[in-house]
Amino acid sequence: MYKVDNAVIMAAGASSRFAPLSYELPKALITVKGEVLIERQIAQLKAAGIEDIYVVVGYKGDMFSYLEEKLGVHIVENPDYLTRNNNASIYAVRHILKNTYICSADNYFSENPFESQVDGSYYAAVYAEGDTKEWCMDCDEDGVISSVRIGGRDAWYMLGHTFWDEEFSKGFLRILEAEYDRPETADKLWESIYMEHLDSLKMKMRRYEDGVIFEFDTLDELREFDESYREDTRSAILKTIAAELSCKERDITDLKAYRGDSNDAAGFTFTACGKGYRYSYSDSKIKEN
Numbered sequence: 322m323y324k325v326d327n328a329v330i331m332a333a334g335a336s337s338r339f340a341p342l343s344y345e346l347p348k349a350l351i352t353v354k355g356e357v358l359i360e361r362q363i364a365q366l367k368a369a370g371i372e373d374i375y376v377v378v379g380y381k382g383d384m385f386s387y388l389e390e391k392l393g394v395h396i397v398e399n400p401d402y403l404t405r406n407n408n409a410s411i412y413a414v415r416h417i418l419k420n421t422y423i424c425s426a427d428n429y430f431s432e433n434p435f436e437s438q439v440d441g442s443y444y445a446a447v448y449a450e451g452d453t454k455e456w457c458m459d460c461d462e463d464g465v466i467s468s469v470r471i472g473g474r475d476a477w478y479m480l481g482h483t484f485w486d487e488e489f490s491k492g493f494l495r496i497l498e499a500e501y502d503r504p505e506t507a508d509k510l511w512e513s514i515y516m517e518h519l520d521s522l523k524m525k526m527r528r529y530e531d532g533v534i535f536e537f538d539t540l541d542e543l544r545e546f547d548e549s550y551r552e553d554t555r556s557a558i559l560k561t562i563a564a565e566l567s568c569k570e571r572d573i574t575d576l577k578a579y580r581g582d583s584n585d586a587a588g589f590t591f592t593a594c595g596k597g598y599r600y601s602y603s604d605s606k607i608k609e610n
Contacts (some may be wrong), residue, residue: 322438323486326373326419328366330394331410332359332426333379333402338538340578340589341558344602347381349426351555353537354547359385359426363392366422369435375417376426377410379403405507408514411493412501418490424482429535429546434482442489443527445481447534453478456512464525469516477526479512481534485524492522540576562600562607568593 336348349359359376366374374394378385379402388394401409411423422435434445444466446458457473458466469479485493493511496518500506506514515522537543544550551571554560563570575592579599588601590610597610 322440323420324438325369325371325436325484326421326487327417328371328374328422328424328435329410329414329418330359330362330374330376330424330426331407332385333377333382333399333410334407335380335402336427337578337580337587339540340576341600341602342540342554342556345556345558347384347426348537350384351543353429353543358429359388360392362424362426362428362430363388363394365430365433366424366435367392368433370437371422371435373417375414377413379410406510406513408497408501408506408509408511411511412497415494415497418485418494419487421485421490422482423485425536427536428481429537430481430533431535432533434529434533439484439486442484442486442524444479444483444524445534446477446526446528447480447531448475448477448528449473450475455479458526460526466519466524466526468519469512477528480536481529483524489522489524492518496522541574558600558605561605562591562593562598565607566593566598 332347332349336343339348342348342351350357363374375397376385376388376394377397377399379399382398385396389396397413399410399413449455452474453476454472455478457470457476457478459468461467493515496514500514535546537546540550540554554570559570559573562573573591573593576589578589580587588599590597590599599608599610
């Protein structure tokens with residue numbers, strides 16, 4: 322058994338698919354069923370006896386600073402969050418990685434998945450019936466992950482937290498530090514780097530029942546879990562749109578982010594009362610699709 326030394330919560334990304342809420346507020350700071358997502362996760366870590374917690378921030382990073390005083394966590398800046406994928410968040414905390422939980426700030430756990438002692442490195446997994454576009458895993462007879470592929474059918478896939486024992490941490494960091502400055506590494510998820518080195522980076526799959534781990538990629542998905550968002554989106558943008566179109570917030574659905582030729586051209590598409598629209602962040606205008 323490995324005594325958990327600390328935990329890292331990655332909260333640097335912009336979560337652009339979660340439009341427009343993530344444009345106004347980092348996804349990790351939204352309230353779900355009465356609790357702020359990241360605060361709930363921190364509380365669950367502390368309930369498991371894990372007090373040394375690092376939150377890696379980037380997008381709207383200043384909005385997380387209150388967590389230091391309120392919950393006693395360490396805030397670490399990822400200066401490369403705009404130009405690199407989440408491997409930069411791992412790199413930002415490389416000096417503290419030992420027996421460490423690596424978590425995503427936007428996960429909601431209906432049950433506390435954390436514990437003070439763990440029997441080895443693992444990645445959380447849930448089961449998909451039918452076709453899925455998620456990162457699916459296969460294991461050998463000992464439960465060690467033997468392959469990872471994007472997309473599959475009737476398969477266990479990566480979702481939620483992961484635990485790295487000290488041996489895994491050292492092995493992964495050796496690879497990351499050797500490959501970090503290569504141009505092709507910048508856009509890789511840390512999981513992609515792991516996939517390329519399954520022969521030396523040993524990790525098991527830990528299966529969780531349906532209904533324990535949740536991730537909300539869009540407002541529509543969040544509404545399925547927390548119905549209060551149907552009537553009140555907590556979004557100033559959507560409230561303005563509802564007023565301009567003389568509809569209710571619940572009538573605004575099918576929200577999908579888009580990126581134009583520049584950040585100024587970014588926005589999202591949506592449906593309201595049977596019609597398709599486009600909203601641009603740069604000029605706050607609504608146009609029919």
